Amino acid sequence: MAATLRDVARLAGVSAKTVSNVVNGYPHVSDEVRRRVREAIERLDYRPNLAARHLRSGRTGVLALVLAGVPCPDELAHAVLRGAAERGYRVVIEQVVPGRRAASPPRRGVPADGVLLGADVVPRELVEAQVAAGTPLVLLGEGRDGRCDRVAVDIAGAARDATDHLLGTGRRRIAAIGAHPRESPSTPRPRTAGYREALRRAGITAPPGYVRATTHHRRRDGYEAARALLARQDPPDGIFCYSDALAIGAIRAAVDAGLRVPDDVAVIGLGGSEEGRYSRPSLSTVDVDVEVIARTALTRIVTRIACPHVAPVEVTAPHTVLPRESAPAG
Incomplete structure (x- = not known):
């Protein structure tokens, strides 16, 4: 029974x-x-009767997770899926290319009780649509909206710490890979701002072209950007990548150019992905605690579903620099 x-x-x-x-x-x-x-x-082995619960409450038991440019999207998605299941929710996931207009989630014909939005830049149309519909919304990325809860890493601080780590290993010609294609030098986005702040505090000015924009944060994008940087007359001796995937691509570009990592060029990523732990050389990175982000975000969305009028809160999740073989501690 x-x-x-x-x-x-x-x-x-x-x-x-x-x-x-x-x-x-x-x-x-x-x-x-x-x-x-x-x-x-x-x-x-208790299994709640989800159908009966949702019928009584008038809710669907579904959350939408929209991902567009946050660190470690796969790890974050898995953490959200696990945590949501513990709370009796199903999750539909929408992957959006950064910079491309996001549809109002979810797109699979199932209305959601709440939306978790992980995006470097908040899609205003999506936020306005959810707010107008009264759908609870929690932000997981760099963007802010005073009407919504937000759970995220201090991404500028993480970028600053990554660059400081490279500086601490004696690197002085430090490039960055992963800036947004439409990012303005006068108003840099948080990762670029953190990178530049670390250099400024060290009394270093990066040469023009040392910040490389990428349309995506894939390994291929990191490879192409690093190849261009390493072919310069003044190649970098350190590279900060805005994601671990970019960093793994950058390492391959260095190896293909006949360079030694980290002897000739040190590389550090951002995200703390599992792949970086097992790459060769293993990837130095800034670890983002996706479990904390997922758990806290789910607590906020469930609270807001139950109590729509509670005041929005902002929670900063921790991050930690993990020195490994690609940029060992100095």
Whole structure:
């Protein structure tokens, strides 16, 4: 016989209401109680009746995750999927090319109870559409909107720390790969601003052309940008890439040019992807805690679904420089 919510409550030593709060992801439950309830759920193999719950609430039990340019989109998506499943939600994912107009999610014919939007630049049309429809919205990227919750890394600080790491290894000709094609030098976006701030504090001015724009953050884009930089008369001895994928492409370009990484050119990425851990050489990176971002964002979206009029909050997730073989600590 299938376990019931009351069976879980009895085993965990809490009320049925508390079990319901944990299952639905409400934030006002202590970590200890949440742990006991989850252990009881796992032990009893409890499966909430999602159809009945959504029928009673008038909700779909679906969240939309829109990704457009955030670090480690695959890792973030998996973390969101895991966390949403724990709360009884399904997730539809929309991948948007940065800079391209995003449709109003989701595009698969299923209305969403809430939207998680990971984008370097907030698509205003999408935000306005969700706000007008009353759909809860949480931002996960660099962009801000005072009407929405936001959970993100201090991306300018992460870029500054990555560049500082290269400076600490003795590099002085440091280039950057991954700027937005329409980014203006007078109003740089956060990654570029952090990179330039670190150089400025070190008394260094990068030569013209040392910041390379890319349409995408793929390995191929990193390869092509690094190849152009390394072919210059004044090639860099350090490269900061705005994503790990770009950095892995840049390493390959250096190797193909007959250079040694890190002896001739050091490379650091941003994101903390699993791929970088196993590349050769292993990739130095700024690790972004996607589990914290996903967990916090889901807490905010569930809270906003239950209480639409609560004041928006902004949460900054931690980041950490991870020195590895491509740019070991000096």
